[in-house]
Amino acid sequence: xxxxxxxxxxxxxxxxxxxxxxxxxxxxxxxxxxxxxxxxxxxxxxxxxxxxxxxxxxxxxxxxxxxxxxxxxxxxxxxxxxxxxxxxxxxxxxxxxxxxxxxxxxxxxxxxxxxxxxxxxxxxxxxxxxxxxxxxxxxxxxxxxxxxxxxxxxxxxxxxxxxxxxxxxxxxxxxxxxxxxxxxxxxxxxxxxxxxxxxxxxxxxxxxxxx
Numbered sequence: 295x296x297x298x299x300x301x302x303x304x305x306x307x308x309x310x311x312x313x314x315x316x317x318x319x320x321x322x323x324x325x326x327x328x329x330x331x332x333x334x335x336x337x338x339x340x341x342x343x344x345x346x347x348x349x350x351x352x353x354x355x356x357x358x359x360x361x362x363x364x365x366x367x368x369x370x371x372x373x374x375x376x377x378x379x380x381x382x383x384x385x386x387x388x389x390x391x392x393x394x395x396x397x398x399x400x401x402x403x404x405x406x407x408x409x410x411x412x413x414x415x416x417x418x419x420x421x422x423x424x425x426x427x428x429x430x431x432x433x434x435x436x437x438x439x440x441x442x443x444x445x446x447x448x449x450x451x452x453x454x455x456x457x458x459x460x461x462x463x464x465x466x467x468x469x470x471x472x473x474x475x476x477x478x479x480x481x482x483x484x485x486x487x488x489x490x491x492x493x494x495x496x497x498x499x500x501x502x503x504x505x
Contacts, residue, residue: 300394304333304367305424306402307374307383309471311349312496313361314488316404316469320429323464324402325367328427333367333402334390339374339381351375353501360491384416387423399424405466411459412451421455427462478502 304324308317321333337354348354355372362368373389374381387399401424403411408428411417420426451459474484479502484493496502 298331300331300397302328302330302332302400303390303394303397304328304330304400304402304427305336305387305390306333307336307338307386308404308407309348310335310337310354310358310361311471312354312474312488312492312501313358314469314471314474314492315486316467318361318365318489319464319467320402320404320462321362321365321368323429323462324400324427325365327462328400330367330400331397332369333365334369334371335362336371336374336386339377340379349501353495353499357492357495360495361489363491382415384414384420384423387420391423401426402462403428405430418452418455421458424458426455426459428459429462429464430466475502479504 304321306317306321306324310317321335324330325333335358337351337358338348339351355370355375359370362370374386377385383401387401390397390399401420403426405428408430411426414420469487474487477484477487478496481504484496488496
């Protein structure tokens with residue numbers, strides 16, 4: 295039995311350390327708004343931009359699979375974990391473009407990732423390969439553009455790239471993996487912040503406990 299064609303492919307990467315409800319909500323919103331046939335969710339391997347050491351890759355991969363197990367469109371893809379050396383989004387997009395030559399790629403971004411776009415490796419090439427879909431409300435996007443204009447040390451995004459950025463309308467959710475790790479380190483509840491299966495996994499494997 296042949297698989298249905300993938301004409302609209304979402305791509306969502308992150309540390310997922312741990313994956314939380316805002317991560318899930320973003321993908322759910324993208325599937326609905328963009329009518330995506332498939333979403334590749336990719337836990338980061340060696341993150342060149344992270345100053346801290348990530349949790350072990352097999353834990354982040356397992357939690358990500360649990361977080362998205364209810365969405366049939368999602369494929370949790372471990373290629374960035376398997377890749378040696380620094381892992382760049384542009385390399386992943388090139389690979390997926392070669393694997394799905396007929397598909398339009400949509401790069402899905404959370405609010406924190408969107409703000410960091412000017413510093414991304416080969417950002418103009420990323421914008422050529424994929425339409426960038428960033429979470430946030432219109433007011434947040436306008437404020438972000440004004441903020442970028444005020445930053446002297448950050449090169450502005452080109453007009454061509456700006457035209458490839460869309461806003462993915464969804465409620466702004468103040469979830470943060472950093473906050474969740476801090477709560478767990480203080481042995482406080484995270485029930486309202488992560489999917490139940492992820493919470494069980496964290497407790498079963500004693501992750502993010504104080505040393």
